[in-house]
Amino acid sequence: MGNTFGNLFRIHTYGESHGPALGVIIDGCPAGLTIDTDFIQVELDRRKPGQSKITTQRKEADEFEILSGVFEGVSTGTPISILIRNQDQKSKDYSHIADKFRPSHADYTFHAKYGVRDYRGGGRSSARETVARVAAGAIAKLLLKEHGITTSSFVSQVGSLQLTKTYTELDLTKTEDNIVRCPDAETAEAMIELIDQTRKNRDTIGGIITGVIQGVPAGLGEPVFDKLHAEIGKAMLSINAVKGFEFGSGFEGVKLNGSEHNDVFYEEDGVVKTRTNHSGGVQGGISNGQDIYFNVAFKPVATIMKDQESINTEGDSVTVSGKGRHDPCVVPRAVPIVDAMAALVIADYLLISKTNRL
Amino acid sequence: MGNTFGNLFRIHTYGESHGPALGVIIDGCPAGLTIDTDFIQVELDRRKPGQSKITTQRKEADEFEILSGVFEGVSTGTPISILIRNQDQKSKDYSHIADKFRPSHADYTFHAKYGVRDYRGGGRSSARETVARVAAGAIAKLLLKEHGITTSSFVSQVGSLQLTKTYTELDLTKTEDNIVRCPDAETAEAMIELIDQTRKNRDTIGGIITGVIQGVPAGLGEPVFDKLHAEIGKAMLSINAVKGFEFGSGFEGVKLNGSEHNDVFYEEDGVVKTRTNHSGGVQGGISNGQDIYFNVAFKPVATIMKDQESINTEGDSVTVSGKGRHDPCVVPRAVPIVDAMAALVIADYLLISKTNRL
């Protein structure tokens, strides 16, 4: 369990950070979708490490191979299997932590759960796992594009440094203009400076990504347990290092009165709209046709370039020393992952919605 | 889809607020569990309306009947079906909104999705749906009790009025001592006053519930998509009116450096512990044996006793007038629901964990 996501548009992933490969099977992609392989590579490149001074210097080619499910450039309805080989996996880097539990990593919990674990670079719990999500998310995005749906995520906070504009005040096409992926140039600069300073301090820092999904028709989402925002929330909380999720008015909304918070309906040119969007595009778990937007909180990366106390598998006190090449802040590289997970949820619910009515 | 929750300890619910009944099937409850029916009633009573001046005055007996799966007081391993009949369902109260879309309700989205809807009192999207969750959660709690696991939720914020103590500074056994379900007597009084004032203003207000799960052994949770906190998050986000979820350090944690945020391991009397618990008891999606704690944000109830603009199914402008008996603030009554959902997740993951190792 745990390596499958989605119901009808469904993915299965596998792979350890230092094993031979990672990959994903996308099952349930409708037949007849043109598979733009260049686009998949673009998405993988957005996620890949070694892109700038504020990300890990680890190099990964992240070239992919489609093993099945695509014939003459088009999806056939059968499972699309995408393989990404690992490269540059310096396993020796990790021998020093084979029997140690790194603080706030998954070392101890994997050990407690399974008794054995692949200790090389986090194994299955490595953030490298997300490469499979991004590959699958690219296919989902191609499907969404056919329906006029887009996902646009960006960095809205690093440490205490907060972007003060809301997404409606920003030009979201500018997100890729800078290495921190914040569409506001000025704030981006400050964020980059903060991350770089943190890196020089051999430390790490957290941040927030805001996600925006536009063009979703009214009627997606399932009542009760599989509410659209609940599934998006789970999707985001499943990303490594995420500690919180809120959509629409979120945590701030609790302070409002109902008379302030309610979104008034009106109709314009035959289209139902709301004057405000505290609902974040979802009411009763079902999309209402307005923009879906949400925030995802990422903790500071656990691997720091400092000595830390811990214990080993025997329970003895040990010192853990940060080595290797790690991100000082995860949010810039997590932007395409948030996008991918959002796209996967919408693609899945889009298919589900085809069966709602007689 | 959407009416099932859980994998091995799995529930299926049904029912509309003004139909004949609501109910739940609990499938996968291990055989041999003593089913304490008094306890189920206690849990249902905690959720039921009409308990105090700050909750809706609607009366519901919420008596339940077990239809299957229990023989001579013990679970048999077959599905446990629990039925709760509706009473006091004044359908006439709702005729005025049959063709109107109430602001920030699920009326429009159900209409968009299904084409038809049971407009009486919210139908399936009514908060009454949660009675089935609480009944099922009671069974889950009985199972958790056998494993020494407890869930303790309480109200930690109403509007802007915030409980300043953390859960470790509180006596969680005092939660039921007051009608707002805040274990701090002084804060509770202020919260009650705020809610009562809001009610008199014919308005509503939001709030936050903090959940605490104690006694969970290390090793529960699935890597990648079904991380323990991701499933808890989805469980909470699936509750009506929830807008956000955070666990451990949550949104505040993004401001910290890794060196501050990391939880240092140590061993005491052969038990692995952490000096801090920013991780909120979950690392890499798997429980580490420390307390699991989280916050759940609830928006203000959408039904207010004021006139509001809206549209009807024809797209015409209409006025919606709040009628009936509704909660001015949902959090006091949502406490047992948060508890129930937490218990359901842990019960499920407890069963899953039995299959992790050879």
Added chain:
Amino acid sequence: MGNTFGNLFRIHTYGESHGPALGVIIDGCPAGLTIDTDFIQVELDRRKPGQSKITTQRKEADEFEILSGVFEGVSTGTPISILIRNQDQKSKDYSHIADKFRPSHADYTFHAKYGVRDYRGGGRSSARETVARVAAGAIAKLLLKEHGITTSSFVSQVGSLQLTKTYTELDLTKTEDNIVRCPDAETAEAMIELIDQTRKNRDTIGGIITGVIQGVPAGLGEPVFDKLHAEIGKAMLSINAVKGFEFGSGFEGVKLNGSEHNDVFYEEDGVVKTRTNHSGGVQGGISNGQDIYFNVAFKPVATIMKDQESINTEGDSVTVSGKGRHDPCVVPRAVPIVDAMAALVIADYLLISKTNRL
């Protein structure tokens, strides 16, 4: 696990033969379907005991109540819960077998699996469980009717007495004309005589039901594991007392050469057809638009009115004496159950097929 059937058109059942009730939740029924309650009762009546001299004389009213999911006579897209109360449950009849394992019943295996069991009349393993299938199947049939699909099952063999005509040589509307449910009057008479004689011998006998599904469009079914016939096969094998399933040419087909067995395609009036139908309407797991037909083998009912050797829960030798009111042959009453399961599979795959293409 084990009490849910289907993927999108999905049912969850519960209930013991001598508990308060049995029931089913139908989740995933599209909104907008007119729910003909008279038809549901007709279907339940076809299954119910006490109909004739060749079925058990036990009386069950089998009146049902719809608890949810239907509003103003139409499905709303939310779960349809159907409740059937037990009546006439003479629990005393079963006290004599509380600690005995009846031969070829599920007493021992339930005991081995769960440690506890509801020994009254078979509990969950009673054929009474199928009442929930028939109720759900009636909803599925209403959905299929909208698509011009019909299911027609009939008894084609009792003991060694075999109907010599194939389904294409029979008038399937005559199945209900006699109490054994064989559309050939002459064979029916012989079957009735054989069953009645068996009953007088205080014994039981097996039989075969042939199922026919007509009007299924080409394209239903999933490649690989969820082939259409594999799911129909599982559906049938899940019915109590079933020992075998074959479709199309079945077991006899193994004797043929490929040149004899292959079904030649041709087109007539723009419709693709096959000259023979050894494939039984399914090729590569997907329907080809021809009739789907299959046979289901039922063993003789295990409860016989004779003394039999066995053991009790202590492993001691005991004698088990058949008491109560039981069917001498299960096939006449199993006809509507076969129909119901066939309808459930087709309804499910019909919904799945809506998501196959872009």
Added chain:
Amino acid sequence: MGNTFGNLFRIHTYGESHGPALGVIIDGCPAGLTIDTDFIQVELDRRKPGQSKITTQRKEADEFEILSGVFEGVSTGTPISILIRNQDQKSKDYSHIADKFRPSHADYTFHAKYGVRDYRGGGRSSARETVARVAAGAIAKLLLKEHGITTSSFVSQVGSLQLTKTYTELDLTKTEDNIVRCPDAETAEAMIELIDQTRKNRDTIGGIITGVIQGVPAGLGEPVFDKLHAEIGKAMLSINAVKGFEFGSGFEGVKLNGSEHNDVFYEEDGVVKTRTNHSGGVQGGISNGQDIYFNVAFKPVATIMKDQESINTEGDSVTVSGKGRHDPCVVPRAVPIVDAMAALVIADYLLISKTNRL
């Protein structure tokens, strides 16, 4: 849908016969299992073509690569991904059928379902798909071996030529002694002769495989829909060319009276046994500790070396000529596939059974 099998021990497969590769993810394999890679190769070799004069002369190396989930020779609890590259894929062989529907193949049904299809050698509907099943089945068998459970399948019929001994009268270790995989040397010789003659006639022929599972403890299986034999039945019916499944007394059992068919319990050395085993090791859907045995009927292979009438995608009459290298009879090579599917079901239900009791 359709490419996943199992609940807890769960596999996901992908791949077309003439694409780059086929593969499988095994999710849910317990941690700590020693993965004997030699054994996996042995199993793959048993299935692979080109083994003898009575199988296709197509050569496939069927070398596999484990991409994840195994560390230092032991399963880690994370998904085990196994990749098998295609070789010797002469795509040109298939150009002549790109727009033709071969009789009794899946060409037409895939076309009807998806609108597009990979016509090269059957694509996803090719029997080559089973290589992934066998690889996964090998892992399942390694798990079963730890629990003392074995699966032993053999050919019991080819065309009308039937093995007259039951499995209890045979030495099942001799199955691999001949190329047709029938443990009775004399019958094997006749079967080989029959298949070879059929091949020379440019035709094909069907057959039956008998499966035997020994060492299964009492208590595996789920009541109602997921009965153990129903899942085994589905597993078998999902194999290409299968037309029927029966277990225990099967279709012949319908002719018996209950007094003949019932299996009398007795206890020997503290172990519960039955004097006969018409039940085929399963009662009420749950294993009773006796041998599980069943028959699987395979139709003659659809590809014959003769000209056949058919139509093309335009509905025009065409002639289809058998080319390429195909099996004259599928059963010898299907033996390891039946074994694999049986092992997958038992492995899955073994894990499920760990959660039955408190």
